[in-house]
Amino acid sequence: MKSLAFVIIVLLSGCVDHFTVPSKDALRHPFPPLKQSIETRHATPDFSLAQLENEGIGIIGILKGGPENLRQNAAFELFQGLRSSFPKVRVVPRKDLLKEIRAADKFSDYQNFLKDYETSRLMDANKLKAWGEFSGVRYLFIGQVTANDKHTATRTMTLGEDGVGEKISASSSGPAHIPYEVEKEVSILGELWDSRCGNAIWIGSSRAEVKEPVERERVRVEDIFTMATRKLISGFDATMKRSSDPEKSTSC
DSSP states (O other): OOOOEEEEEEEOOSOOOOOOOOOHHHHTSOOOOOEEEEEEEEEOTTOBHHHHHHHOEEEEEEESSSOHHHHHHHHHHHHHHHHHHOTTSOEEOHHHHHHHHHHTTOHHHHHHHHHHHHHHOOOOHHHHHHHHHHHTOSEEEEEEEEBOEEEEEEEEEOTTOBOSSSBOOOBTTBOEEEEEEEEEEEEEEEEEEETTTTEEEEEEEEEEEEEEEGGGOOOOHHHHHHHHHHHHHHHHHHHSBOOSSOOOOOOO
């Protein structure tokens, strides 16, 4: 069987606060502009969409870096993004592969494979090939959530100064610190590996962020995460060559 792998990393720099339900005033305003960027660090020449369509992709795992529910969200967003961008490509979701791995009593081997890559950042070509053969697709997508950040900026208010909608009083211990801006950011690094040949096909990174006034907060961290994921996939998509002729499987 043929096998290939895709690795993704989301840079995580802090804990995510609970999202506040948008106020009626916030909902009356349009979404604030999202800043997005994409960087391709490596792209194998002549890698084509036809190869992707011939071989398929499996999202085999999300490395540690955040709670399990966040990794589940990452796997889901990657699956949705890949399926949306490449409708003719077979995309196997992480949950289906995990079900097959557990049924085959290979979960311990699977965990060790991800842990070894996570700690060394060196891909074991033999294990990569074995997991590609097990999954039945050439491309395996490995992800990591390492950043999913939200923080609130504050400013110092002095006694009697106008605040957000009312006067702010300073206590005897000093001036008040008033939240005025919420910033959310997600950064993602992705790697596409050929598990049959053991080499990287594509490496890139994406970033999405937004700033908005506290009183008009309406963009969820999940929205930023989705944008960053789709931006990453679009960056990979842009590097692939298109051809009207179907291509046979390539050798190493």
